[in-house]
Every structure is written in structure tokens, then in C-alpha cells.
Amino acid sequence: MLGAEQDAACADWINKCAASSWGSWMMQYQTLPRVFDYVKQDGVWTEVPSAAMASFPTSTMVNGKQTVTYTIADKAVWSDGEPIISADIKYTADQINTDKNVYDPTGYEKIEAVATPSPKVAVVTFKEPYASWTALFGADYGIQPSHILEGKDRDKLMKNGYSWSGGPWIAKWQKGVSVTLTPNPNYYGIKPTIQKVIFKIIADTAAEFQAFKAGEVLGIYPQPEPSSIATIKGGVPGTKSVYSAETGAVEALWLNNQAFPFDDVAVRQAIGYAIDRDAIVKRLFGALGVTKAVQSLNPPITAKYADLNAWGNYVPNPDKVNSLMTGAGWKKNGSGIWAKGAKTATFTLQSTAGNKRRELTEQILQQMLATAGFKMEIKNKSADDLFGSILTSGNYQASIYAQQATNINPGLCQIACTKAIPTKKNNQTGNNLSRISVPAADPLLEQVDTDANPATRIPASKQADQLLAADQVSLPLDPLPNIVLWSDRVGGPVGDNPVISMFWNMNEWTLQG
């Protein structure tokens, strides 16, 4: 038995109701074939073809259009014995592009057509070059069975769970209680040796640790919360652990670049010099050995595309704060707060209420900023309000939240290109919630999205990082470390995978006793 911190919301992975990571970890990655797995090679996380693929897909330019050819392994079949075929790839792409409630169509909307020249070969043609094509049919949606779902109500058939599989396990979902995995007898890769894996839903963090200590569950994958880190530091006999800062998440102090006082670049830069980010990271995750702040808005798993020292200059420097602020016409008032005319350098930070880690970060920030002459007020909101309306409407000054990558491709244009700022023109759908606009960085970020050549794509991405850092558009704080804890009874290659979780290779795990 394993502990799961959340239940899945639904099991229709294309629908926006399937936003829970735990749902994907427990069921989607165990039952849906995907084009790529993600493994660490020479210290870098890399895509490798999954067991369902015969080879690494090829991307070429045909008649001026990017085409990607996917060849599915002959041995790859669904649990009912039907082969996994090119029509399944076409069906998946069509569903994502036509569903009104799709979770996120990024990349798929660039697909012009999916041809199926043979049952095992699919050729995807793009409307415009798409450099991150390796993100498609992977950890986001996988490949879905057309012979079961075509012409039917996919959402209705899948949302409450399903009994078919194209992966190593067949999942049975008892909502709110557990997910039970049993081996898929027709799996074409390494067959599971464990007879049954049960995920028990344990929503309370304290109870989750107690369940692990008591041996009720043999493995947990907890959030890096201050309380859980304290427990981990205490040690649990008979267990093993892995902590990794190489994750897909970057938590940052996001500044609204169009709102006072952060519409002034000098204030943004001064904020960067007022905060000791390493001290924050050490306070939050020092017990796990994670002590250094991240220096790029690119998450650690896309490190090869990041300038890993882009924000490196932003270390505590009171002289820099003073020179930047006075240079921009600010003076400290009687209370020691920077003021310009009738306005003071006072701002409100809104993050997710109830998140202990963020609340602790806020308290540390408040203290550091007060010392530097900035007054920060805290007004946290529910996640629903924060992400549903406040950030999208731009009616905020600063926030703390994490950007989470679901693949190892860079994608900062979505959150930092001028064209991605939510406006009436784009129906408020842009994801540049910080209203970042650095004109010199825009073409570089767009190049990162379209240039499939690593030799030019990587330098463009690093240069964009430097330009964003120079403008101090927002301040990257910490990587959210992944924590893997498991009992000695569990053997095999247990460890973290920042893209598809610790549970991605359970078919290779063993169980003693």
C-alpha cells in the first residue's frame, strides 16, 4: 500500500477536471501509453522512447512544414489485445483540439493534420514550427484508445475510471478511498511482479506520516511542507529516502509589472537586492540539503535551456537598493519607508491561504523588505480566487506561487511574452499573469518555442533569461524539492522522476515479505 495525498478529481485526462497531479500519477501514467519516458542521462533529464514506441520519433521539414513521424512498436497492444495504432494518436490529437473543456491544448493547437499511412505509423504535420513537439502525447495526455472511445462520449466513459489499459497496470478507482492497480496481462514492456498496488488517499499530512511510520503504507511522496520536513529530519527506522531539487517547479515572487510600484523597473530591481533568497531557501529546505535559490524562471528540469546565473547578481545589497531608489526619485519618509510624492513603496502580496510554506516565506520576506524600506502587506486568498480571478484580472501587486512544468521543454513565452498578457484582445486567456513586457526578450522567447535546432534554441533561451533578469521581471525563489520515502520492504529502482513522479516505474519494483 502507498499513500496518496490527494484523490483524482476525474479520470478523463483530456478534460480540465483532471488537473490533479495525483490522478495522473496513480492512474494515467499506469494505464495510458505515452510516446516518451524521462530518464537521467549524463546528469540531464532526457526523453527516451517508451515501451510503446519502436523508435525515437523523427522531426523533419517537408514542403516547408514541420512533420513528426511516430512509429509504434509492433508488440504494443491494449489490455483487450487490440494493437495500439496510429489512429489512436490521431484520435487523441483530434479530441484535444475539439473538446470544449480541454485542460490545456498548448502545442496540439499547432497541429494541422495527423496522417495514418500505416497502422503503426502516424505522421503529424504542424501549421507552424513547434520546437517542443516532444511534449506531445507524453506526460500530458498520453495516447488514448480510438477503438474504445471513437464516436462515443469520452468524458462519460472515462471520468469515473475505466477498466482498459495500455500501460503496465489496470486501475480500479474507489473514489475518495483508494486506487487499486493490478498487472495488465497483455502489457508489452517489463511486466509487474507485484500482485497488487493500492494507493490509499490520505489527505492529512500528519496522518500520512503516521501511516508511513506505522507501516500502514509502504511509500509516500509528500509535499515539501515545513511540518513534513521536520518529521523527515527526525528519521524513520526501516525506510529509505531521496530528496531532489531537480524538479519541474519554480516558486517565485511574481510581481505585477503593470501595477504600482512594480511598473517602475528600479523598484523591481531594488526588491531583488533587498531579499536574501538563499536565506529563505535554507530556512525552508535546508534540512533536505537544498540551500541555494534558483537563478532562472526556467524550472530545474529544463536547466540546459537556462542561464543558471541569470538572477545571480540579486543578492542582498543595501547600497544598491538605496542607489536604485534614490536614482528613481524615491526618498525614505519618517517611517523609514520609501516614498515618491504622495505614494509610498507599499504593496500587498496575495498568495494561497493555508499554505504553510508560503506563509512562512511571506513572513521572512516581510521582515527583509521592511529592513530595506518596503512595506509589504499580506492578504492571502483561496486558490480558486487567486488563480480564477485575481491573477488573471491583474488586480494585484505581488504574489507567490509555483510554475510547474510537465515536460522537459522550455516554455517561458507562455508566461513572459508580451503577447501572452491577458487582454480583451485575447479574451483574457494569456498566461503572462505578471504582465511582463521586455520587447528585446520577446523574439528570443518566441524562437525558443519554434526553433527545433538546439544549437540556436539553447543560446536564445539563455539570452532571454538574462534580459528578463536584467529587468527583474519577477524574482525566482526556490525549487520545490521532491521527497520520496519508502519502506525497506520495497525494492527495485525506486526514486524520483520530476516529470512522471516516483511511481512511473512501479512495474519494476519488488516487494519483500
Add this chain to the structure above:
Amino acid sequence: MATYILRRVLYSIPVILIASFLLLWSVRQTFDPCAQFRTSQGGAASVARCRASLQLDDSIFTQYGHWLGDAVQGNLGQSQQTNAEVSTTITSAFWYTIQLIFWGILVSALLSILLGVYSAIRQYSIGDYTFTALAFIGLAMPPFWFGLIAIQFLSVELKDVLGTSQPVFGFVGLHSGDSTGFNMDYVRHLVLPVMTLTVQIIAEWSRFQRASMLDTMSADYIRTARAKGVPRRRVVVRHGLRNALIPLVTVMALDIGALFGGIVITEKIFSIPGMGRLFLTALLQGDVPVLEAWLVVTAIFIVLFNLLADVLYGVLDPRIRLS
């Protein structure tokens, strides 16, 4: 008796209607049922479609009319977070909560009556003092703290002491693995959540029962019965206890509604997917259809238990139903 029950049932209907209207109104004042569509691909158009489908631009009375019309046909809408039918979600959660409440009430009622009666008829004895002290300790135990302490000592530590591979008392859900049904595994998992849920209730009810019993036992008719030579046991059970139960029934009926508050914490700590956990999740996610249905179902539940209390009054004291 039938007229009495019918009259009470009829009184309950307007109460439920008014309560459901106020609940629907307050939820829709607090949450925007279409908030999730603001960030969707359709943007403003999706929000407009959502508002039109829920008739949010109509008056609150019209909205309530639509909601009520669907609700009486069993259609409580779909969860905005899971796309699941709300009626199915509520039914599933309610089943878990009912199990906890049933066992909780049964254990609480039996223990508190036993302890209360014992303390009253053995007033100022060592037993009375002991149970009084325990009751005050129980009253001071917040469920969230007691639950975690119970897990630590009666599960984690006890397992180490006994050297077993599994804890004696389970605390993740109501079964181990994917087993179901009423069996030893179920009982093993029921002990700690029921203890957590009932520790304060037993403390409160036993004190109440003690006071009520003392009051009754000093009444003239008890003294008369004893003077007529009726055996002490019979006086206590048939004359004293029956009348002493009437105030307790009132408190029990009210507290069963209040149990839903304690259920939120108990179900979260013990990973039980009941009404409490459903409420917490829906509240945090702003899942309006689930919240509306949850609140109305809970209101109906409370009204029903008040109705039951009224009926029990009639059974215990014929003067009430005759008046």
C-alpha cells in the same frame, strides 16, 4: 400519535424550504459558480455560457426555483471539479458519514447514560469523582489533537510495543487495502475515529445525564415509589431513567447536527471520504453545486433529527403529544 407526527412533519417542510433558499442565496453571494471558466480557452464567452446555463442573471428567487425544481427530481447538478453527478457524490459521502455517526451516537449514548446514571446513584463516590474528572479531561480535548494523539499512542507506539507488522488499530480509511464490508478489519479501523468523534460528546452527555438523573431521583414521585416498597433497581430504571432521558434526548438531537462539525476534522485525520471531507474539499475549491447540495442535505438531516427528538418526546412523555 400519528396526528402528532404528521403535524411535526408539516412544520418541517417550510423550515427546510426557507433554510435551502437562504443557503443557496448565501453560497451564490460568496462563490462565483462560473469562476473556473475565466481562465478557460473560451474566456468571456465560456463565462457567459455558464451564467446563462445556471440562470445567474435572473433574480435569486428564479434561480432558487430552477434549483429546487431540479433537486426534487434528484438532479443536483454536476461537480465543477470532477464532472461527477452531485447526487452520486453526496450519496457516497453520506454513507461513510452515516456509519461514523451511527457508531458514534450508539457508543456515546450507551456510555454516557451508563456513566451518568452510575455517577448519579453513586454520587460523591470514588467512581463518581473519577468519571467527573475524566469528563472534564474529555471536554478539554479538541478532536484534531485527540485524533493525532490516539494515532500516535494507540497505533504507532502500540505496534512497536507489541512488535506486530501492522498496527492494532488502523487509521487510514475504514478498511485496509481494498476490502469492504463489516468484518474485523472494519472494526479495527472504526475504533480510533469513533473515539475521536465521541470523546467530547460522551463527556458532555454523561455530565448532563448525571445532573438530569440527580434531579429526577430527588422528585416526590420517586420518593413515593420507594416508600411503597418498589425495588431500587426498578425505581431507577423504570421511573428515574425514563424521565431523566427527556432532557438528554433534546441535547442529543441538537448535538447530532453539531456532529457534522466534528466530522470534518475526524474524516480528514482518518482519511474517510465522508461528508466532512467532501465539504472541506468543495469549500476550498469553490465547487458551488457540491456546496449547495451539501448544505441543504445537512440542513435536512438536522431538521429530521429535531423531528425525531419531537417524536421521542411524545413517546417518553405522553403529556407532550396530548397537548
